[in-house]
Amino acid sequence: MAPTGPAVVIERLVKRYPAPGGGVTAVAGIDLTIGDGEIFGLLGPNGAGKTTTIETLVGLRTPTEGTVRVLGFDPVRQRDEIRRSVAVQPQQAAVFEFQTVAELLRAWASFYPDAADPDEVIERMGLTRSRDVRVARLSGGQRQRLLVGAALISRPGLLVLDEPSTGMDPNAREELWEAIRAHRDTGGTVLLSTHSMEEAEELCDRVAILDRGRIVACGAPEELVREHAPEQEVLFTVAAGSDLTWLEEHAGVLETTTVERPGGGVRVRLRTLDPDRVLVDVLTGPLDARRIQTGEAGLEEVFRRVTGRSFARADVTENAEEGA
The missing domain is CATH 3.40.50.300 (P-loop containing nucleotide triphosphate hydrolases)
Incomplete structure (x- = not known):
């Protein structure tokens, strides 16, 4: 034993x-x-x-x-x-x-x-x-x-x-x-x-x-x-060329990132401490937002906060260093 x-x-x-x-x-x-x-x-x-x-x-x-x-x-x-x-x-x-x-x-x-x-x-x-x-x-x-x-x-x-x-x-x-x-x-x-x-x-x-x-x-x-990533994420899709200036200047939005989708449109990801307020403004604002999702930032964001780099970038970097 x-x-x-x-x-x-x-x-x-x-x-x-x-x-x-x-x-x-x-x-x-x-x-x-x-x-x-x-x-x-x-x-x-x-x-x-x-x-x-x-x-x-x-x-x-x-x-x-x-x-x-x-x-x-x-x-x-x-x-x-x-x-x-x-x-x-x-x-x-x-x-x-x-x-x-x-x-x-x-x-x-x-x-x-x-x-x-x-x-x-x-x-x-x-x-x-x-x-x-x-x-x-x-x-x-x-x-x-x-x-x-x-x-x-x-x-x-x-x-x-x-x-x-x-x-x-x-x-x-x-x-x-x-x-x-x-x-x-x-x-x-x-x-x-x-x-x-x-x-x-x-x-x-x-x-x-x-x-x-x-x-x-x-x-x-x-x-x-x-502890490390208490913000919530709001994700949605808008038409290509949509004006996101008002969203980037929104008092409740901490960070906004966008990715163009192969089939057209732009996928928007934003971080906020007040997801309810931001979500209402997204729904009632000038954007025609689709496929709206909310959720916690998750461990990937925790990794980025504690290391200063994204998980995907760290994976690529470590593989490159091993092969050097």
Whole structure:
């Protein structure tokens, strides 16, 4: 049995890789505690340090500095305990392509003394119709759900997922999210690495936003939005050439951005602390506004506030730096 306490405790974690010119710092001093029984998200662009942090947590990397404890164990010195207590679903994994879904999960269950029922996992992952289909013939989304199912077979104390919904259609993604929530609700802890803002907002109890190897914000998604981006957004479409001067000078509007739509018209996005007043003026003003929507700014705006750049730009920048 693992010692009681937080599922994960990270203190001053640093990971450097040797390279010409002094090396590369992938993780630059992270402090993080993940409570038992929560879904915790690591949110950040590619190259932010998410994967290195996960690999350190599961014992695949040795910290350059700092300490890591997972379910009370040292991932480097107590790898056997980590293997028994932690399950990892990477972005890609090699499996037996000519086994069926049911055969693969039954084989996986044979490795564990207290494995979950493969049939229950198949149902939970929404793979009932594919139970007798060979792995090689699965779609990308079905394959992703199978990998998560294989991770759940061991009834892990900590389930680690790296970009689990990649390639999934909306229905398959929702089934995956329900399976992850079910694991949390039955006492498991989930660590989720993602660069999907929607996934983090919908699924995670708390998130840590990583940028360039550092945690720049941490908390419940709704709390981060209230703290860093309390404004509301109003979105609508107007005809090309519409005069937006009055809107840009509106006392309740903090910022206005526009994007020309390929099919004609202009999509307007504005930020405001008084959405009701602005919405009334948009509806009754000189603009012929269509497709009107309102909502919170969300985690993408939080990222922009705490890093000074957009999430999409950060993703492109980190990829360019990695390839340099």
